[in-house]
Amino acid sequence: MNRAAEYGITFFVWISGIALLCTVGALLCFLLYKGAPSLNISLIFGETRPLDALLLRKEVFDGLFPAVVGTLLLVITSIVWAVPVGVAAGIYLAEYANTGHKAYLNLLLDILAGIPSIVVGLFGFSFSIFLHRHLSDRIYPCFLISSVALGCLVLPYIIRTTEQSLSSSPFFIKTTGLVLGITKLQNIVHILIPYNVSGIISGVILAIGRCAEDTAVIMLTGVVAMAGVPSSLLSQYEALPFYIFYISSEFSSQEELMTGYGASIILLTLCVFLFTLSYILRRRVATRFAIYT
Amino acid sequence: MKKIKVKIDRLNFYYQEKWVLRNISTELEERAITTIVGPSGIGKTTFLMVINRLHESIPNCRVEGKVEIKLGDKYTDIRNLSLTTLRRKAGMVFQNPNPLPMSIFKNVAFPLRLSGVKDKKYIKKKVEKVLRDAFLWDETKDRLGDSALELSGGQQQRLCIARAMTMAPDVLLLDEPTSSLDMEAALKIEELMLKLKERCTLIVVSHYADLITRISDHVLTLEDGRF
Numbered sequence: 042m043n044r045a046a047e048y049g050i051t052f053f054v055w056i057s058g059i060a061l062l063c064t065v066g067a068l069l070c071f072l073l074y075k076g077a078p079s080l081n082i083s084l085i086f087g088e089t090r091p092l093d094a095l096l097l098r099k100e101v102f103d104g105l106f107p108a109v110v111g112t113l114l115l116v117i118t119s120i121v122w123a124v125p126v127g128v129a130a131g132i133y134l135a136e137y138a139n140t141g142h143k144a145y146l147n148l149l150l151d152i153l154a155g156i157p158s159i160v161v162g163l164f165g166f167s168f169s170i171f172l173h174r175h176l177s178d179r180i181y182p183c184f185l186i187s188s189v190a191l192g193c194l195v196l197p198y199i200i201r202t203t204e205q206s207l208s209s210s211p212f213f214i215k216t217t218g219l220v221l222g223i224t225k226l227q228n229i230v231h232i233l234i235p236y237n238v239s240g241i242i243s244g245v246i247l248a249i250g251r252c253a254e255d256t257a258v259i260m261l262t263g264v265v266a267m268a269g270v271p272s273s274l275l276s277q278y279e280a281l282p283f284y285i286f287y288i289s290s291e292f293s294s295q296e297e298l299m300t301g302y303g304a305s306i307i308l309l310t311l312c313v314f315l316f317t318l319s320y321i322l323r324r325r326v327a328t329r330f331a332i333y334t
Numbered sequence: 335m336k337k338i339k340v341k342i343d344r345l346n347f348y349y350q351e352k353w354v355l356r357n358i359s360t361e362l363e364e365r366a367i368t369t370i371v372g373p374s375g376i377g378k379t380t381f382l383m384v385i386n387r388l389h390e391s392i393p394n395c396r397v398e399g400k401v402e403i404k405l406g407d408k409y410t411d412i413r414n415l416s417l418t419t420l421r422r423k424a425g426m427v428f429q430n431p432n433p434l435p436m437s438i439f440k441n442v443a444f445p446l447r448l449s450g451v452k453d454k455k456y457i458k459k460k461v462e463k464v465l466r467d468a469f470l471w472d473e474t475k476d477r478l479g480d481s482a483l484e485l486s487g488g489q490q491q492r493l494c495i496a497r498a499m500t501m502a503p504d505v506l507l508l509d510e511p512t513s514s515l516d517m518e519a520a521l522k523i524e525e526l527m528l529k530l531k532e533r534c535t536l537i538v539v540s541h542y543a544d545l546i547t548r549i550s551d552h553v554l555t556l557e558d559g560r561f
Contacts, residue, residue: 213432219417220425220427224418232434
């Protein structure tokens, strides 16, 4: 390669790196600049005393508290559905499926990963109508339907990362237990999963981010602008991303629009909090299995 | 007349399109050390893996021929044994020590516990016995609760051998057990192997120049997929 091309490519690589930094920096600065003025305790709790709100003694009508709780619960519940199914499917793909099944399932997985979230939302919506007609007329689009639909949306992330980390473990780890005469399932439970838990958590981290930010799915499956803190799995609820969407499309005053920026900062903080939690968890597990890494 | 532990009859092994082991027929003596030597990549480890059917964890390979192992007084085709039974009868230790990230005691007790043994006293006694047999008891008796990862390479390898011995296997398959160790640690492993052969059939894979051939009863050279 001639010198000019080498310099050119190096320059481009550097610029791309800097561009990444600038984009993220600019976005954060913009958000903080716009949202910081509206950030205060009453944005979250309105006129209600924070302690009363946190202990659910009084409802918050004019603050984001129900949306924060809604998003947090939604993320947790969706992950609770998605992790067992996703990890189990990943284990099946990595350890049990033969080449034929694998190719077939991988294709299905790619399709699932490629489905736009609005379609997943539509599916959730139709599903709730189906349940309403055939199971109980108490069922409407609600928290439960949203969390299950979101669980489906993030399933491919968890399946993929589980499968990939399991199948990339070195041969002598994969067979540590097998050569000692323990069963295949025992080997998976006692050796392979602990060894790969850090990789599996990476998939969960991805899934958390997706659950927290997705608007299309929840819009069709039960989120509303005013509902208070969700009281049961079958109730409607509020969520931060939907609030941001709602405010920015239907604001009546500049001030109201500004609370949308405030909500964005809160959503971002919530994500950072959840990510940090998962990272700490992953590090703790990883140090326990330090020999393998 | 010497007693035969493992009979191999017209064994062929194919990996993808490659014909790795070619029509091997041989008999391996009971309570002896048989060492298989040959250049790397020739299929020595594969040969070991066929004996405990570990090759079944590798996709795209195919085995022809018969391997029989003497259990009690009669020879049993290894295909007729369950994988867990076979692998308890034929333990295996890898080139790189692979203790689990848990205490020394738990490492050795691991196969016992997972095979369903609940009796804590028995487990304790068994752990002590195999650690003594592996010349590891004196070095570890005061620190059984410490992580096995804190042991030296040689100690880790002896721990892995001890762990493989907890299920009292008839056959022990060793894949270059000393190649990752220094001379002193390697000599200790050899001493251990000489002791183990009193009650166990040892099948060892090794490089040409390795010292292990010195303590072996039989040396088989693997060339072009056959001995």
